[in-house]
Amino acid sequence: MSDAFHPNGDEQGDGQRRRRVATDGGAFAYDTSERLGRVEPSATLAIGNRAAELEADGVDVVDLSVGEPDFDTPENVVEAGKAALDAGHTGYTSSNGVPELKRAIAEKLRGDGIDADAEEVIVTPGGKQALYETVQALVDPGDEVVLLDPAWVSYEPMVKLAGGETTHVDTAPSFQLAPALDDLRAAVTEETALLIVNTPSNPTGAVYSDDALAGVRDIAVENDVPVVSDEIYEQITYGVEQTSLGSLDGMTDRTVTINGFSKAYSMTGWRLGYLHATGDLVGEAGKLHSHSVSCATNFVQRAGIEALRNTEEAVTEMVEAFEQRRDLVVDLLADAGVELAVPDGAFYAMIPVDDDDQAWSERAIDEAHVATVPGNAFGAPGYARISYAASEQRLREAVDRLIEHDLL
Numbered sequence: 584m585s586d587a588f589h590p591n592g593d594e595q596g597d598g599q600r601r602r603r604v605a606t607d608g609g610a611f612a613y614d615t616s617e618r619l620g621r622v623e624p625s626a627t628l629a630i631g632n633r634a635a636e637l638e639a640d641g642v643d644v645v646d647l648s649v650g651e652p653d654f655d656t657p658e659n660v661v662e663a664g665k666a667a668l669d670a671g672h673t674g675y676t677s678s679n680g681v682p683e684l685k686r687a688i689a690e691k692l693r694g695d696g697i698d699a700d701a702e703e704v705i706v707t708p709g710g711k712q713a714l715y716e717t718v719q720a721l722v723d724p725g726d727e728v729v730l731l732d733p734a735w736v737s738y739e740p741m742v743k744l745a746g747g748e749t750t751h752v753d754t755a756p757s758f759q760l761a762p763a764l765d766d767l768r769a770a771v772t773e774e775t776a777l778l779i780v781n782t783p784s785n786p787t788g789a790v791y792s793d794d795a796l797a798g799v800r801d802i803a804v805e806n807d808v809p810v811v812s813d814e815i816y817e818q819i820t821y822g823v824e825q826t827s828l829g830s831l832d833g834m835t836d837r838t839v840t841i842n843g844f845s846k847a848y849s850m851t852g853w854r855l856g857y858l859h860a861t862g863d864l865v866g867e868a869g870k871l872h873s874h875s876v877s878c879a880t881n882f883v884q885r886a887g888i889e890a891l892r893n894t895e896e897a898v899t900e901m902v903e904a905f906e907q908r909r910d911l912v913v914d915l916l917a918d919a920g921v922e923l924a925v926p927d928g929a930f931y932a933m934i935p936v937d938d939d940d941q942a943w944s945e946r947a948i949d950e951a952h953v954a955t956v957p958g959n960a961f962g963a964p965g966y967a968r969i970s971y972a973a974s975e976q977r978l979r980e981a982v983d984r985l986i987e988h989d990l991l
Contacts, residue, residue, distance in 0.1 A: 625736055626956055626960030627650065630944070630955070634648065634948065643952060647971070647981055648954040652846060652930070652972050653973055654904075656853070657849070657894045659893055659894065660848060660850065660886050660890045661886070663888070663890075667885035668882050674881060676878045678873045678877060679865070680704065680878070680879060681706070681884040682701065686701045688701070689701040689703070689704060692827075695829075696826075696829075697840060698835050702865070705858050705868060705872055707858065708855065708876050708880065709854040710813070710815045710841055710843030710856030712872075712876060713843070713856045714741060714811070714813065715741055716858065716872055718747075718777070720864060720867045721776060721809060722746070723747070725746065725747070726745075727748055727775050728777045728778070729749070729767070729770050730749050730750070731751075731779070731780065731784075732753045732755070733958065733961035733962055733968075734779070734961055735961065736961060738781075747777075750770050752766045753962075754789070758784065758788075758789040760782075760795035760799070761795040767798070767802060773807060775808045777808070778809075778811070779811045780813065781812075782796075782813075783819060783926075784928075785929055786958075787924065787926060787932075788927060788929045788931045800834050804833050807837075808837070810837060810838050810839070811839045812829060812838050813841045815842055819901075819902050819930065820927060820928040821905075821928060828840070829859070836862060839860040839864060840859045842857060843857065844856065844887055846929075850887075853880075853886065855883050855886075908930070908978060911975055911979075915979065916991070930972045931969065933963065933968055934969060936965065936966060940957040940959055940964055940967055944956065944967050946988070947967070950988045951985050953981045953985055956969075969981075
């Protein structure tokens with residue numbers, strides 16, 4: 584019998600046990616990987632699950648926890664998806680994406696000032712997959728990745744799954760990057776493997792100024808550090824212009840631009856995103872892509888072409904509605920004596936709450952039946968994130984309930 588296998592169910596390799604059997608009841612017990620033990624489930628999904636449980640029991644929950652537009656996918660995009668199905672586009676595509684979609688993405692990026700070519704694009708099932716592949720391609724065990732807090736809940740787990748460690752730079756209370764540039768400069772060194780920048784920001788809605796992004800460029804170039812620019816909310820801004828980091832001098836070859844279709848085109852369930860990078864990154868990330876997801880869904884990619892080329896009016900209408908809701912939320916909270924950093928983009932706001940934001944959010948959902956996400960999930964204790972991707976009526980109800988239960 585091979586030394587690598589033992590009849591009691593233990594599997595041996597290099598002298599270390601990797602799988603065990605629970606002999607008491609005779610049932611097999613998985614010895615799961617150490618890397619998964621380093622991360623927790625998504626806090627936003629956990630809150631969403633709690634809201635779903637209450638709603639299943641007949642409770643009316645105002646769910647402000649979900650990062651999802653409450654608008655239908657534009658009809659022309661839906662029709663393009665149907666047409667693609669009717670045309671038989673249901674098989675595999677080339678791993679990195681349908682050529683016409685990659686060309687459309689490159690064209691869009693060139694419009695943003697990034698010198699992009701179609702062969703520098705990987706089309707992914709959602710922007711989250713693009714981020715995951717990028718982190719896996721650039722981060723080794725023990726590597727340092729710098730995050731700007733508050734930071735989206737999945738950045739740090741992705742780094743941990745790659746074996747890396749995170750260093751955090753706090754941007755509270757303004758949530759703007761410019762006041763924190765000195766702290767960022769102190770945090771980033773030649774030993775830093777990666778810096779992740781997200782503007783417009785989830786969870787704060789902050790849009791970083793051109794001066795702040797120029798500061799990021801200087802820090803990255805001085806320390807020869809690559810940067811991920813997560814621009815998934817780049818079309819959802821209010822009275823300010825979003826600048827793509829990769830368009831700045833010196834940043835084209837050191838910036839991985841991440842974007843997708845979920846937010847601007849209300850296509851969350853379609854699962855379509857992409858990354859753009861130069862050099863060897865696309866080839867290396869493409870290895871993971873080909874061995875994991877194979878390719879993004881064929882007919883969804885065809886709908887993505889339509890979204891990029893023919894949805895300007897629908898996007899404008901949605902952004903205008905979000906801006907009205909933002910203004911409503913700011914006014915309602917001001918009337919309740921709560922001041923917050925006014926978001927310039929996305930559809931989130933960070934509400935200052937009790938120091939124990941976890942307990943506050945639990946009270947909000949269990950007592951007021953309003954679902955929010957505690958700030959600690961984003962590295963921002965003392966805050967709760969709300970999404971105003973909800974009707975004005977529901978936003979008013981949410982604030983009224985929070986006031987009624989002495990949460991504001």
